[in-house]
Amino acid sequence: MTDRVTNDGTTTVRKRKTHRKSRLGCGNCKIRSVKCDESKPSCRRCHASGFTCNYSRTIPALQLSHANVLSLSLNLGHARPRTAQPDSYVTDSIFKESSLQPGLQIPIILPLQGKLGTYVLQPQDYAALSRFQKRTGETLGNAASRKCYRQVMASLAKEHPFLYHFFLLLSLLHDTHLSPSPPSASQQSSLAFHWYHATALLSHFLSLPSPSTTLSSSHRDALWISASILGAASFASIRTQDPPAAWPLADPDPASDLDWLKMGHGKRAVWSITDPSRPDSVFHNILDKTPMQHNSFATSAPIPPDALPKAFYIVFNLSSSPEDIVKNPYHSPCSILATLWNTPIDDDNVLYFLSFITQIDPSYRALVEEKDPRALLLLLYWHTLVMPHERWWLRRRCDVEARAILIYLERNCADDEDIMELLEVPRAIWNGATEWNTVLTTVE
Numbered sequence: 542m543t544d545r546v547t548n549d550g551t552t553t554v555r556k557r558k559t560h561r562k563s564r565l566g567c568g569n570c571k572i573r574s575v576k577c578d579e580s581k582p583s584c585r586r587c588h589a590s591g592f593t594c595n596y597s598r599t600i601p602a603l604q605l606s607h608a609n610v611l612s613l614s615l616n617l618g619h620a621r622p623r624t625a626q627p628d629s630y631v632t633d634s635i636f637k638e639s640s641l642q643p644g645l646q647i648p649i650i651l652p653l654q655g656k657l658g659t660y661v662l663q664p665q666d667y668a669a670l671s672r673f674q675k676r677t678g679e680t681l682g683n684a685a686s687r688k689c690y691r692q693v694m695a696s697l698a699k700e701h702p703f704l705y706h707f708f709l710l711l712s713l714l715h716d717t718h719l720s721p722s723p724p725s726a727s728q729q730s731s732l733a734f735h736w737y738h739a740t741a742l743l744s745h746f747l748s749l750p751s752p753s754t755t756l757s758s759s760h761r762d763a764l765w766i767s768a769s770i771l772g773a774a775s776f777a778s779i780r781t782q783d784p785p786a787a788w789p790l791a792d793p794d795p796a797s798d799l800d801w802l803k804m805g806h807g808k809r810a811v812w813s814i815t816d817p818s819r820p821d822s823v824f825h826n827i828l829d830k831t832p833m834q835h836n837s838f839a840t841s842a843p844i845p846p847d848a849l850p851k852a853f854y855i856v857f858n859l860s861s862s863p864e865d866i867v868k869n870p871y872h873s874p875c876s877i878l879a880t881l882w883n884t885p886i887d888d889d890n891v892l893y894f895l896s897f898i899t900q901i902d903p904s905y906r907a908l909v910e911e912k913d914p915r916a917l918l919l920l921l922y923w924h925t926l927v928m929p930h931e932r933w934w935l936r937r938r939c940d941v942e943a944r945a946i947l948i949y950l951e952r953n954c955a956d957d958e959d960i961m962e963l964l965e966v967p968r969a970i971w972n973g974a975t976e977w978n979t980v981l982t983t984v985e
Contacts, residue, residue: 565579566584567596568596569586569595645702645705646660646661650737660738666705669709669712672716678708681773685827685889693762697762707766707767707770710735717732718777719933743771743811747810753813753814758822761814761815762815762822762824764811764814768808772808772898775800775801775804778800779798779937779938780798784942789917789946790948799910802906805898805899840872840876841866841872842866843860843866844859844876844879845879849882852962852963856918870902870904870907871905873902873905874916878897878926886930894927917949918950918960920946924943925943925966925970943967947971951968
């Protein structure tokens with residue numbers, strides 16, 4: 542890229558911008574032709590993908606650092622033990638049904654020519670899978686579908702063992718939420734390893750030519766489970782529990798802070814490819830009130846005049862004109878909030894509330910990323926609606942991020958009387974002065 546520099550008003554000289562090329566990056570990044578951040582003792586790319594970082598020429602390139610990882614295997618069929626073992630690890634019902642045995646191999650991505658390798662599950666992995674079955678898996682889906690989901694996940698994992706990465710990453714992430722102390726280096730490494738390969742494998746399968754027609758029915762169902770778990774993990778992954786250190790007060794960390802917004806859009810894309818509502822899907826008869834399936838949110842229709850407090854119509858310029866609705870980036874999220882406003886969140890309708898993430902339009906998402914005050918105010922109200930629910934992967938972000946948004950708006954919008962008026966409700970709720978049910982009976 543060049544810039545034009547005029548010296549005497551007549552002559553234009555092109556000046557090339559300086560570009561710093563890394564010459565100290567690790568060998569793995571050089572082979573893969575990607576930028577290395579040169580972190581020591583291991584760069585971020587190698588740490589996340591499970592490779593031994595090789596700044597020294599004496600270390601082989603693309604050597605997997607996790608124990609008992611094989612170099613290459615293209616078999617993605619039924620999982621088989623590496624060696625015969627007399628006893629199985631105890632992993633409870635859904636994993637017994639999946640014939641989980643010692644030495645089970647699950648696929649990993651080798652970031653060289655798109656090849657696949659295998660990782661052999663370790664005792665600590667079986668323990669984490671047991672925690673997933675007993676504890677974490679109980680937080681997925683809704684009350685009506687939960688039992689069926691457990692059976693479906695067991696059946697699909699038996700045929701598509703790459704799913705174990707998703708079970709493991711969510712179980713390990715749940716561990717960090719329950720622990721009063723920060724995760725150890727080995728816990729962080731294991732979580733990063735399974736998260737990386739879960740994401741890479743999902744991307745790999747979705748990038749195959751015409752996946753909606755070339756992949757088997759069960760494979761498409763497995764990809765939908767993958768996207769659902771990854772969506773929960775993205776929302777649960779928040780880097781701090783201290784509101785002043787959280788987004789939007791702190792600069793965003795692209796790896797976690799706003800990833801859940803992109804994942805909401807990504808889940809819609811995965812839904813269109815996998816279509817779990819199709820007749821031959823295992824989800825056909827158990828999906829209910831999912832953010833993708835129902836049509837309760839008519840986001841392009843006018844919002845009834847009494848569906849929201851009067852101040853909303855002023856602050857967000859809500860109109861019944863079709864032309865204004867199309868142009869207004871706040872109309873869609875306001876429409877969703879209006880539908881949810883008088884519905885207390887519970888274990889049956891929690892997925893219904895997640896439609897705010899999956900159905901908002903790109904123009905509103907862009908405003909959130911830009912820290913637009915009105916966009917943040919709507920997000921704050923959604924967090925306030927969701928917060929009463931105890932689900933672990935929802936509650937922490939809602940709590941921390943809502944408090945951070947509240948502080949941000951109080952600092953930056955003190956001279957905006959309309960925004961300050963609408964801040965009164967969430968301020969009272971987050972300060973413990975009132976509850977949402979009380980608000981419903983008093984706000985105009």
